[in-house]
Amino acid sequence: MFAELLQYMLSGLTIGAIYALAGLGFSIIYNASHVINFAQGEFIMVGGMASATLTASGVPLPLAVLIGCGGAMLVGVLVAKFAVERARNASTVTLIIITIGASIFLRGVAELIWGKDFKRLDAFSGETPIQILGASMQPQSLWVVGTAGVLIVAIGLFFAKTLTGKAILATSHNRLAAQLVGIDVKRVVLASFALSAALGAIGGAVVAPITFSYTEMGIMLGLKGFTAAVLGGLGHGPGAVAGGLIVGIAEALGAGYISSAYKDAVAFVIILAVLLFMPNGLFGKRGTERV
């Protein structure tokens, strides 16, 4: 009974950590540019595909992840530069549509480069399951949760301690004022895209051994990440992390105790409920205080 619950919690935590990373990516970009970037899932895909294909051709894993990360950052900057920046004065809805377009485009390009097959990436430290009080988890899950934890702390420090981080924060609070004190707002937007692309790509690389990677892997992960971000309060970093974990665990519990048929529905019920009853999410305040 307890082991069962623990198993669901562990499964939910693993997948929730990924949703948290994706949700964090949404929040960072939303803060810097008020764009909801639906290409976030594709950053995850680029990371996963690059690491899987590069390691398969003999590149050592850390280097492969690094290259995937760099590739995703480049993609992120390109999306910001050529899709988002050009439509600076467009309405929010238009910007959302642009990012959806970008995500479809990226999937298409990825399919041309990597083909349609599923790619396999070996687990970073073996596949011998770890037993915890009757429940078991893959060592890779620790990698996922650990990496997500480290990245989340790193992002927090980045915003609190570095100049670029503070510049992004300032821009999110008041774009005009930030510009007046000499912050290059355009570069802040580019930096935010690069940062969330890097986050996504690392996330993609650590989950690839669990989920396999394929060109469409970003769709669901992106949607769940968006749910996480909305649940936590769009633009609220720790909120997105909490949101991701909640969605992941709710899914696992739903599949375990109610019915596995409704697993994906759980996330969408959550997002509907949040939008109806708590439009600012769990942590967002009216007028949203960001990050």
Add this chain to the structure above:
Amino acid sequence: MRKRLFATIAFTALTAMTAVSGLLSGAAQAADPIKVGAFVSATGPASFLGDPEKKVLELYADRINKAGGIDGRPVQLTVYDDGGAADKAASFTKRLIESDGVDVIVGGTTTAATMAAVPLVERAGVPFISLAGAVVIVEPVKKWVFKTPHTDRMAAEKVMEDMKKRGLTKLALLSEDSGFGKSGREQTIAVAKERGIELVADETYGAKDTDVTAQLTKIKNNAAAQAVLVFGLGQGPAVVTKNYRQLGISLPLYQSHGVASKEFIRLAGGAAEGVRLPAAGLVVAAQLPDSDPQKKVVTEFTKVYEDSFNTEVSTFAGHAYDGLMIALDAVKRAGGTDKAKLRDAIEQTKGYVGTGGTVTMSAKDHMGLTLDAFHMVEVKQGDWSLVK
């Protein structure tokens, strides 16, 4: 004299012209192509099935044409990619029938795509050989619809036959939330009743799920279960298999013929060891006894496929090969491409040895395979191994 000469010349010219035009029309008739239409899911979620199918259709149409065609008529192949979407499959079927004017259609990678095309071919009266699995395609029998792959019902029967051999009677089912998985679930439930196997768990998972440990935990904690059957396609069953080992479940694990490609072993890696599934002779071509009538066909097909594409042969490629061959064989027997005659000829297919087994169709059976077309295989050291 002059008049006569003129008459002679005119007559000669006339006969020559008639002869030439006769020859020309004769030649045109001889070269009149056999129009084979196809729609497969070469891209999209079912691309690992549809892509080999498309390749094989193109390869063999080409090979047959180079060898002089069928009764001197070349095969003209029109292939569309439905991307795994049923609505696209329907519109391509329409196009094949109405604007391409095909004589026969081979295709329909997935059950959903096939079923979308069925009413159209039935109305238009075009023979259609499907490459999809579910039993609903040919049961009840539809006048113009045939299929080559083994059914999900046969897979369930084969698995339960193997269970009985091992003295197992209580089965936990985990099926995919897709057309194939849903139909497989229904068939498993029906077959279990007939065969006296008790279904002690009935779980599902989503085709794109990345974690199925929740469902498997339920099965693990179900004391009654003696074996687990997973009914799904693509990466889902590989995820299930990995999670299965992760949870340390020690019950025998069965999969359906939906994973009978090397792709599954590659994705699931070490976790696939010991998984049993029913599969066509094609995947264990080299291990078949020489007395097996399929041996020659499947080894030859494997060689041609692997030499041409430099990848492992897949049973799905075999389904497309069988579909095309059955259609062309029927053209030969029908002596042309009259659709009604062609349909009757397909229905009269007898003893055709293909990659899926020996096919003998009838008015009541539009698939023509029996249970011994399936072989029980087990994954051993990263490869298929025939279970004796």
